[in-house]
Amino acid sequence: MDKRRFLDQILPVIAKKIEEHAKDLNIIGHFEPYDFPDHVLQSVQDKPYYSCLASFVDLFDIESVLEIGTCTGASALVMSKYAKKILTCDITDQFFHDTSIFETNKIESFISPNPEACLELDFPSFDMIFVDVDHGGHWEKLIHEKIIDTGFSGLVFYDDISLSQGMCDFWEGIMQEKLKTNWHYTSFGIVKYL
Numbered sequence: 001m002d003k004r005r006f007l008d009q010i011l012p013v014i015a016k017k018i019e020e021h022a023k024d025l026n027i028i029g030h031f032e033p034y035d036f037p038d039h040v041l042q043s044v045q046d047k048p049y050y051s052c053l054a055s056f057v058d059l060f061d062i063e064s065v066l067e068i069g070t071c072t073g074a075s076a077l078v079m080s081k082y083a084k085k086i087l088t089c090d091i092t093d094q095f096f097h098d099t100s101i102f103e104t105n106k107i108e109s110f111i112s113p114n115p116e117a118c119l120e121l122d123f124p125s126f127d128m129i130f131v132d133v134d135h136g137g138h139w140e141k142l143i144h145e146k147i148i149d150t151g152f153s154g155l156v157f158y159d160d161i162s163l164s165q166g167m168c169d170f171w172e173g174i175m176q177e178k179l180k181t182n183w184h185y186t187s188f189g190i191v192k193y194l
Contacts, residue, residue, distance in 0.1 A: 007153065018052050018056050022054070025051050027081060028041065028044060028045055030081045034077070043074070047183070048183040050075065054081055054082060057079050062079075062082070064127050065079050065086045065128050066089075066129045067087070068131050069132035069133040070090035071132065073101050076101065079130070080104065080106045080107050084106065086106060088110070089109070090109075090110075124151055124152045127154055128154055128155055128156070129152065130157045130159075131156060132159040135160045138166065144191075153193060153194055155191070155192055156190070157189070158189040159188055160187070163186040177191070
């Protein structure tokens with residue numbers, strides 16, 4: 001099966017398929033072996049983007065995911081239910097609640113005190129990218145430019161695209177096919193890179 005078969009579809013069609021498929025997923029059960037606080041588990045249940053990320057990975061047979069911005073590790077854990085490999089990178093591990101999620105051989109953590117280090121990763125070697133960094137627009141713009149420069153082909157998901165003026169400006173500046181969804185109360189964006 002061609003993992004990139006979704007690229008010939010327009011983003012509203014892809015998003016609708018993801019949303020429909022997400023309704024049938026039980027992602028919260030994937031957290032049972034781990035020690036996540038109640039507020040994180042509640043967030044996973046309340047914010048549709050968690051189930052939609054997992055849905056995309058499952059529906060389109062995504063094998064490898066690059067997550068830039070780990071925070072608690074909940075997004076990586078959700079996607080790992082269906083992906084074969086997740087590389088999640090961040091500049092700190094201060095928000096990790098249960099580091100045993102990185103012992104599964106599916107999720108690898110890359111932590112560097114230098115934010116530029118994530119720009120040196122081999123973006124085209126991944127099937128999808130999820131960007132959830134500082135939400136100021138600066139790092140998102142640098143990552144977006146690097147994605148283009150490396151020739152990555154696939155979908156990139158951006159969290160919190162309406163959170164700040166910097167994020168709104170960043171989103172407005174994207175010229176690729178893009179879709180703003182309501183998967184998060186501060187909006188969640190999908191961009192198609194070809």
